[in-house]
Amino acid sequence: MRLGEKLRNISFWLIDFCTGRDIRKHYKDIEDIIERPHNKKSISKQEHYLRQLLVHASGTTSFYKSYESSDFHNFPIINKEIVKNSYQEFLSGTYKHKKHFSVSTSGSTGTSFTMLQDYNKRKRNTADIIYFSELAGYQLGHKLFYLRFWDMFKKKNKLASFLQNIIPINVFDLSDNTIKNLIEILKNDTSNKAMLGYASSFDKICNYLDSIKAEPINCNLRSVIGMSERLDPSTKLSMKKYFGVDMISRYSNAENGMIAQQPIGEEYFEINWASYYVEILDFTSNNRVGYGELGRIVITDLFNYHTPMIRYDTGDLGIMDEIKENGKTRYVFSRVEGRKMDSIRSTSGEILSTSILLVINKYKEIRQRQIIQKTKNEYLFKLKIENHTFGEEKEFIEEFRGYFGHDAIIKLEYVDEIPLLASGKQRAIVNEVKL
Template sequence: MRVNEKIRNISFWIVDFVSGGKIRRHYLDIKDSIENPSKKPIIDKQSKFLQDVLNHAVTSTVFYKDIIPENLENFPVVNKEIVRSSYQKIQSQKHKNSKKIGVSTSGSTGASFTVYQDINKKTRNTADIIYFSELCGFNIGYKLFYLRFWNMFKKKNKLASFFQNITPIDVFDLSSDSIKDLVNVLKNDKSNKGMLGYASSFDKICKYLDTINSTPIHCKLRSVIGMSERLDPLTKKSMKKYFDVDMVSRYSNAENGMIAQQPSQKEYFIINWASYYVEILDFNNDTRVTPGTFGRIVITDLFNYDTPMIRYDTGDIGIMNYIEDDNITRLVLTKVEGRKMDMIRSTSGEILSTSILLVINKYKEVKQRQIIQKTADQYLIKLKTENNVFEKENEFIKEFKEYLGEDALIKLEYVSEIPLLNSGKQRAIINEFSA
């Protein structure tokens, strides 16, 4: 660490110590839980966290008051719409007059809504982020280039930005010129640094570097985390090529926090069992699926006592399975595929993995893409190519029929740009058909 980085790091922990050391205690608990998942004291502690929040929900909310809390499966599965419409009943009566923090979803794929978190939950989430950031090479004190749609979020005040060392980058300003300026800033900045932002933003940066035939950029970039969108493995390879950094994907949401993250050079996600209980449920009912099977990602937040989020359907789908890593057996997310409404089906009705997007990567002429399912057998694929020319159009459609079905009706539309959502995110797959 450089001197100014050490000062920021030490200052952060001194402030926490003077305030009672709450972040440090949470951090050590998370570290112990994630690194020793099979030890009985850890398992017992996590079981207690779960039981405590279930008991709290039953004794302090109108929504859950008639439920027997001994078994998580006695609780109903809720989603964003249920939480929004029943918020007064779900919010803890014991915490109504307590200090709390409001966190809001962006509403990228529906109406936004706000969830309130008690101060202990907010502290826990801070500790979650610190620990998982360290796992991929980012330490407190390093400079963080944060790519998001900043107009939708309250920017840090100048004092907070100084101590947290954050440089905000607005994704709506990622033109070729602004990317060129950003790369120059990275080159000239001598500090250790990390980048955090929407996965599609890094794809755009890499595509720009491809177009100028850039050589590797040496800039002390220690950590890159993609969030909010599926991270294309090709983008990870490109970030390694240009910045010599192992990019990872983080699975989180605004209403809960840091749920899972990829380890460096791995494709699976370590689940944050320290702070959440995660289930994978069937698409058609609320029963748990067997390991290795696609289903809905449903989480129980172990620390939000202001608004108990129990069996909350995130709207995402994935696969959970056991892996062996460093002589530790872990239950991890082997796939996180994004929102169910952003999944497409073949003409036979089979849900297709978003890995189908990788098929497009081999066509170097394609700069941007978006797949839209219109009906059971009709698909619109929007492509951005140089001068709207794509000589391999017939080969492209033929290959996609191998995945979508030989009877698939595929239309290509050439566009100048795939527009970003109001949140600054980019939807690569859209399903307008309800199967």
């Protein structure tokens, strides 16, 4: 690390030291549990965190007061709509008048709402992010190019901006000219750098570099993390080609925080068992599905005592699998899909993997794409085509009819641009059928 980076790193931890070392304690706790999952102490900690949360929720909130804290599986499955409609009932009586921190979801793929967190939860989330970011190659002090829709988020104070060394990039202005300027900044800046942002933003950067037939760029880029949207494996390959860095995907949400992240060079997601208890449940019941089966991702946030969220249906889909290492078993996400409303179904009702998007990549004329399921058997593809001509239209339709069903009605609409959502994200899949 360079001198300025070291100073930022030391300053961050010095401030934490002077205010009680809370973030450092959380960091060490997360490290112990994630890196030693079979250690008796780690298992005991996880059980303790869950037990204490249930006791707290049952004893201090109106919503959970009728549930026996010793019976986790008797607690109801909740979702964003339930929390929003009964918000006051979820607030802890012992925390509701204490200082708190608010986070808001964008509502870009569902219902928006504001979640209140106590400051210990905020510190835990900070420690989560630091720990998992380090696994991806980032160190506190590195210059962080952060690609998001900044108009939706509160500006950081000057001290936080200095310590975190953040360069904000607004994805609503990610034109070819903006990307060109960004590349020049990356080239001319000799510091260690990292990039974090919506996965679709990196699609745009790679498409631009493809279009100008760019050479590999040597710019000390140490870490790249895609979030909030499905990361296309082809984008990972392109980022490696152009920047020489192993890009990874992070699974998180605004209301809870850092849930899972891919290790470098892997496609599975390491689950943050240190801060969450995770279940995969059936689509039509609240029974758990088997390992290797697709289901609803349901999490229990172990550290938000201001607004306890127990067995919270995130709205996302995933598969949990077992990984054997040195005779011991770890549980990871082998797949994390988009939200239920962003899942395409075949005409027979089967949920199709979002990896179906990869099929589109072989059609080189297509620069951007969006699939919209209009009815049970009607599908619309919005396509941005290079040079405005698509010579393989018939072949394209027939291929996707093979995936959707022989009775699928497929239409193509050619557009100049796939519009971004109000959040700055880009939905590659939209399902307009009422589930």
